[in-house]
Amino acid sequence: MAYAAVMGYGTVGAGVVQVLTMNREIIARRTGEEIDIRYVLDLREFPGSPVEKILTHDFSDILNDPEVSVVVETMGGLKPAYEFTKQLLLAGKSVCTSNKELVAEHGVELMKIARENNVNYLFEASCGGGIPIIRVLNSSLTAERIEEVTGILNGTTNYILTSMTEQGKDFGQALAEAQEKGYAELHPEADVEGWDACRKIAILSSLAYGKHVPYGMIRTEGITSVDKTDIAYAEKIGCRIKLLATSRREKEGIWALVTPMMIGKENPLTAVDGVMNAVMVKGNAVGTTMYYGSGAGSLPTASAVVGDVIDCVKHPGKTIRNDYSGELQELLPADEIARPFFVRYTGTPEEAEKTFGKISDVVALPDHPEEIGFLTGMIAEKTFRELAGGDPRVKRWFRRGKNEEAEE
Amino acid sequence: MAYAAVMGYGTVGAGVVQVLTMNREIIARRTGEEIDIRYVLDLREFPGSPVEKILTHDFSDILNDPEVSVVVETMGGLKPAYEFTKQLLLAGKSVCTSNKELVAEHGVELMKIARENNVNYLFEASCGGGIPIIRVLNSSLTAERIEEVTGILNGTTNYILTSMTEQGKDFGQALAEAQEKGYAELHPEADVEGWDACRKIAILSSLAYGKHVPYGMIRTEGITSVDKTDIAYAEKIGCRIKLLATSRREKEGIWALVTPMMIGKENPLTAVDGVMNAVMVKGNAVGTTMYYGSGAGSLPTASAVVGDVIDCVKHPGKTIRNDYSGELQELLPADEIARPFFVRYTGTPEEAEKTFGKISDVVALPDHPEEIGFLTGMIAEKTFRELAGGDPRVKRWFRRGKNEEAEE
Numbered sequence: 001m002a003y004a005a006v007m008g009y010g011t012v013g014a015g016v017v018q019v020l021t022m023n024r025e026i027i028a029r030r031t032g033e034e035i036d037i038r039y040v041l042d043l044r045e046f047p048g049s050p051v052e053k054i055l056t057h058d059f060s061d062i063l064n065d066p067e068v069s070v071v072v073e074t075m076g077g078l079k080p081a082y083e084f085t086k087q088l089l090l091a092g093k094s095v096c097t098s099n100k101e102l103v104a105e106h107g108v109e110l111m112k113i114a115r116e117n118n119v120n121y122l123f124e125a126s127c128g129g130g131i132p133i134i135r136v137l138n139s140s141l142t143a144e145r146i147e148e149v150t151g152i153l154n155g156t157t158n159y160i161l162t163s164m165t166e167q168g169k170d171f172g173q174a175l176a177e178a179q180e181k182g183y184a185e186l187h188p189e190a191d192v193e194g195w196d197a198c199r200k201i202a203i204l205s206s207l208a209y210g211k212h213v214p215y216g217m218i219r220t221e222g223i224t225s226v227d228k229t230d231i232a233y234a235e236k237i238g239c240r241i242k243l244l245a246t247s248r249r250e251k252e253g254i255w256a257l258v259t260p261m262m263i264g265k266e267n268p269l270t271a272v273d274g275v276m277n278a279v280m281v282k283g284n285a286v287g288t289t290m291y292y293g294s295g296a297g298s299l300p301t302a303s304a305v306v307g308d309v310i311d312c313v314k315h316p317g318k319t320i321r322n323d324y325s326g327e328l329q330e331l332l333p334a335d336e337i338a339r340p341f342f343v344r345y346t347g348t349p350e351e352a353e354k355t356f357g358k359i360s361d362v363v364a365l366p367d368h369p370e371e372i373g374f375l376t377g378m379i380a381e382k383t384f385r386e387l388a389g390g391d392p393r394v395k396r397w398f399r400r401g402k403n404e405e406a407e408e
Numbered sequence: 409m410a411y412a413a414v415m416g417y418g419t420v421g422a423g424v425v426q427v428l429t430m431n432r433e434i435i436a437r438r439t440g441e442e443i444d445i446r447y448v449l450d451l452r453e454f455p456g457s458p459v460e461k462i463l464t465h466d467f468s469d470i471l472n473d474p475e476v477s478v479v480v481e482t483m484g485g486l487k488p489a490y491e492f493t494k495q496l497l498l499a500g501k502s503v504c505t506s507n508k509e510l511v512a513e514h515g516v517e518l519m520k521i522a523r524e525n526n527v528n529y530l531f532e533a534s535c536g537g538g539i540p541i542i543r544v545l546n547s548s549l550t551a552e553r554i555e556e557v558t559g560i561l562n563g564t565t566n567y568i569l570t571s572m573t574e575q576g577k578d579f580g581q582a583l584a585e586a587q588e589k590g591y592a593e594l595h596p597e598a599d600v601e602g603w604d605a606c607r608k609i610a611i612l613s614s615l616a617y618g619k620h621v622p623y624g625m626i627r628t629e630g631i632t633s634v635d636k637t638d639i640a641y642a643e644k645i646g647c648r649i650k651l652l653a654t655s656r657r658e659k660e661g662i663w664a665l666v667t668p669m670m671i672g673k674e675n676p677l678t679a680v681d682g683v684m685n686a687v688m689v690k691g692n693a694v695g696t697t698m699y700y701g702s703g704a705g706s707l708p709t710a711s712a713v714v715g716d717v718i719d720c721v722k723h724p725g726k727t728i729r730n731d732y733s734g735e736l737q738e739l740l741p742a743d744e745i746a747r748p749f750f751v752r753y754t755g756t757p758e759e760a761e762k763t764f765g766k767i768s769d770v771v772a773l774p775d776h777p778e779e780i781g782f783l784t785g786m787i788a789e790k791t792f793r794e795l796a797g798g799d800p801r802v803k804r805w806f807r808r809g810k811n812e813e814a815e816e
Contacts, residue, residue: 015693019551020551022553022692022693023551023553023692026552026618027550027551029618030550030729030731031550130694130697131697132544132549132697135543135544136540136543136544139547139719140540140544140715141540141711141715142435142715143431143711143712143714143715143718144431144434145430145431145434210434210437268679271679284430285423285426285427285430285431285707285710285714286538286702286707286712287538287702287705287707287708288701289540289699289702290698290699290701291697291698291699292697292700293695293696293697293698294694294696299693300694302693303551303691304694306550306551307547307549307550307551309551310550310551321438321440323437323438
């Protein structure tokens with residue numbers, strides 16, 4: 001019998017208790033022993049709930065119980081999660097978390113402490129909810145030099161963009177609807193400004209390339225300025241606008257970016273709609289792979305946390321190896337990357353070609369006779385910004401995901 | 409330094425040598441030590457090739473070298489792969505393979521021998537090529553009660569069906585083209601009759617549900633009888649015909665089936681085209697997840713084999729746990745499953761409803777005025793077969809993948 005504790009009985013924490021209970025037998029078979037929850041730590045009371053008898057308000061109950069070997073941290077935020085996690089690891093207990101803020105901010109230090117104490121700090125649930133993307137990078141694609149990681153990593157924004165595309169809603173309406181349905185928070189900034197996706201791509205990139213990518217270094221643009229007209233143009237050129245969190249290895253180094261991007265049917269992420277998440281990983285041997293599933297929600301996220309708990313119980317006294325070193329990953333400036341750009345423009349195609357060189361996919365919308373839309377060729381973003389910035393005919397622009405087939 | 413050997417220097421074996429060579433440093437970093445290939449076993453000579461100096465024709469060179477701890481088996485077939493693998497495991501060497509025939513036929517016995525000798529028999533490359541689906545089932549979705557595994561597991565047939573759909577080719581033309589391009593073999597039976605997909609779903613189902621599913625028990629239908637008209641009807645009702653290998657947990661037990669099926673856009677497998685493979689896995693907590701990538705090819709398959717080699721080197725003297733017991737999984741008769749059926753029919757919709765009850769999606773093709781197509785409601789296959797079998801107006805029929813949204 002292995003003993004666990006859960007810190008934070010919110011959506012995910014309650015899911016962890018539920019998954020460990022409902023799949024108790026099958027988990028015991030796969031783990032080799034049963035896993036019992038001895039404590040649930042929360043400031044609140046839950047009278048009448050199944051955890052009433054194991055509820056504690058005192059962290060030291062968990063810290064000082066020598067039989068508790070694995071602790072689930074589903075409190076979220078940095079305080080007191082950081083301090084608690086550190087103390088638990090130092091006390092020789094493994095910690096499994098869904099807390100992406102904490103992993104992105106202090107993951108390197110916490111993993112180091114875990115190693116020094118022969119325990120684990122695992123965070124499968126921190127990126128992509130139920131999608132086992134962390135294990136794919138840590139344990140499956142180990143023979144690969146990873147070349148690119150690109151994901152739809154935030155369900156809220158994907159839901160909003162999908163409903164703008166499919167139902168012609170504008171951003172405000174779509175956000176309000178997402179809030180009503182519980183897919184967006186009352187204060188939705190972390191999602192709609194791209195900060196959540198940014199932390200996740202920082203974590204995934206660190207694992208993929210082996211050095212620490214600080215999330216603060218990643219240029220991050222959200223979806224608040226995407227409007228109905230942009231969506232209509234995207235459809236006209238056979239694309240969708242998706243909030244992509246992406247990083248890529250170039251000859252010169254690694255760059256990373258969070259941005260609404262136009263992608264077409266050459267990209268398997270284009271079909272990922274609603275609250276679903278997906279991550280595309282490219283390796284130099286395996287080529288393109290993709291992983292799809294629920295990026296949030298109580299049970300899917302809890303499933304990932306419990307998978308980590310099982311791994312801890314299966315590896316007592318042993319730190320599961322990963323490729324996340326403390327060394328800092330320098331990032332290339334994202335604006336040195338060349339790609340096509342989609343431009344909304346109030347001049348003629350001929351004028352546009354004078355500025356941008358050869359253009360393609362020139363389209364017009366009936367209700368916007370004053371402008372055209374088009375795609376440029378491959379231009380370094382820096383150059384594109386210089387050309388577009390000084391030109392009052394450029395109304396708006398988007399990055400276009402590189403066309404794989406054309407490129408390779 | 410860890411020493412490995414490769415048995416069989418064909419497409420996959422050569423890929424294994426290439427991946428271990430080109431990603432040598434990154435693999436060493438992830439593994440904790442370098443991996444060196446000491447022998448390549450093949451009956452042929454490869455003068456001038458990079459493996460010339462490590463080539464052997466004598467299996468006992470590998471068997472008797474105490475420093476070789478991991479052996480790659482990419483010979484294919486049962487003879488002599490089975491005998492070689494058994495001897496190696498008994499000699500305390502781990503074996504990693506892409507040989508689905510051998511895993512499906514003798515996997516249970518070979519895993520047992522591996523356990524008894526504290527080594528590993530790993531087969532990530534046996535299903536889905538570079539898609540890390542075996543590890544997903546063994547190590548990631550460990551908190552789940554798996555409810556369904558459904559895959560497009562054969563690239564040849566998916567290529568043929570895609571080219572029939574997109575280019576209006578008939579089966580013979582599409583097969584000939586696939587053979588020209590090297591996507592189909594000269595003797596394509598194992599692919600087009602569904603036998604390859606059958607072995608793969610047997611392996612995946614065994615891991616998913618924890619008991620041995622013998623491939624011979626799985627009803628298997630190939631794509632040789634699918635014609636252009638069927639494809640045209642599928643498009644008319646918003647579907648694609650895909651060769652699905654599927655198994656599912658019902659209240660009463662597990663069933664499995666390989667069959668061309670009509671699936672629509674509610675199913676993430678519908679968009680998987682060409683030689684790509686994908687596997688959908690549903691769990692009772694995580695819901696629907698999907699894994700996509702190259703199902704074949706030298707480097708993608710080799711990448712999966714090398715990932716297994718790395719795991720063996722990282723776990724010396726330890727058998728990595730999985731949930732594949734030797735116990736036999738009884739299968740439910742596939743024809744007790746209820747689902748909608750698509751029917752090509754030479755009567756009227758009214759006549760059809762008299763036989764099958766309420767029908768929907770009644771369509772007609774201009775070049776087939778003598779018949780209609782329609783979908784039945786949910787009918788147990790056994791009942792459907794009784795109704796359709798005695799009715800000369802039923803020309804052909806297909807299973808329609810259950811509509812998730814309607815169902816859940």
